[in-house]
Amino acid sequence: MVTQGFIGATQDGKSVTLGREGSDYTAAILAAMLQLESVTIWKDVNGLQNADPKLFPDTVKIEAISYSEVIEMAFYGAQIIHPKTIKPLQNSNIPLYVKCFFDRALEGSVIKSDVGNTPYPPLIVLKDNQVLIQVTTKDFSFITEDNLSKLYSIFHDLKIKINLIQNAAISFIACIDNREDKVTALKQELSKDYKVSVNDNVHLLTVRHFTPEVIFELTNKKQILLRQETRKTVQVVMK
Numbered sequence: 712m713v714t715q716g717f718i719g720a721t722q723d724g725k726s727v728t729l730g731r732e733g734s735d736y737t738a739a740i741l742a743a744m745l746q747l748e749s750v751t752i753w754k755d756v757n758g759l760q761n762a763d764p765k766l767f768p769d770t771v772k773i774e775a776i777s778y779s780e781v782i783e784m785a786f787y788g789a790q791i792i793h794p795k796t797i798k799p800l801q802n803s804n805i806p807l808y809v810k811c812f813f814d815r816a817l818e819g820s821v822i823k824s825d826v827g828n829t830p831y832p833p834l835i836v837l838k839d840n841q842v843l844i845q846v847t848t849k850d851f852s853f854i855t856e857d858n859l860s861k862l863y864s865i866f867h868d869l870k871i872k873i874n875l876i877q878n879a880a881i882s883f884i885a886c887i888d889n890r891e892d893k894v895t896a897l898k899q900e901l902s903k904d905y906k907v908s909v910n911d912n913v914h915l916l917t918v919r920h921f922t923p924e925v926i927f928e929l930t931n932k933k934q935i936l937l938r939q940e941t942r943k944t945v946q947v948v949m950k
Contacts, residue, residue, distance in 0.1 A: 714741070735796040739807075743799035750805060752792070753812040758820030759791065762835035773834075774818075775826040780834075780919070787917040787946075788838045788874065792822065834919040835929070838874060842894055843910040843936055843948050846883040846901055854878045865900050869893060874915055875946050877937060884937065886915050886948050910936060916947045 760770040810819035875886040933949040
């Protein structure tokens with residue numbers, strides 16, 4: 712069967728595109744509907760890498776990775792398989808192979824439900840052109856549920872995705888993409904009830920399955936504005 716990759720239609724028959732990665736999404740939907748054994752996506756690289764090869768010269772190929780890990784990386788901004796492609800495959804437990812069309816003999820990478828105890832290399836995502844916004848209450852009231860609800864509503868209404876968030880007693884910090892129109896509208900709206908300060912031209916570094924050595928290498932001689940760390944993930948806003 713041969714079909715188009717990214718053209719669809721509304722319920723009333725109007726033609727539409729399926730958006731970014733629409734061809735991959737089409738393949739995933741068809742595979743789930745037909746209950747196929749696997750899906751293969753052909754790209755110009757030998758499988759998935761642990762970082763963007765355009766930004767990091769010494770990347771490592773990932774042999775196998777789980778659906779959930781790919782979704783995590785996409786959330787943090789990696790130009791990797793879109794989560795909407797993963798979801799129908801995950802629902803039907805269909806593995807997704809990413810291979811190189813320059814050399815079909817190369818094994819590539821596989822995305823599947825369970826990769827066992829296979830260790831991951833540090834998975835690195837670097838987002839440039841970010842803005843760090845700090846919001847402080849004017850009356851020194853706490854940033855609790857009421858204020859958080861109001862702040863989230865502002866970001867939601869302006870359709871601004873928060874890439875990193877942190878709040879303290881009377882302040883709220885968010886890192887967002889530096890889109891001038893969105894940032895201007897956000898500052899105007901927030902300034903009605905809060906004090907607002909902005910750091911622009913910052914970078915957001917996310918490392919999953921980090922090591923101290925990798926974090927040191929990537930942040931050495933950088934000005935660290937904010938750092939968050941969990942058991943698996945470090946995020947750093949830096950200049």
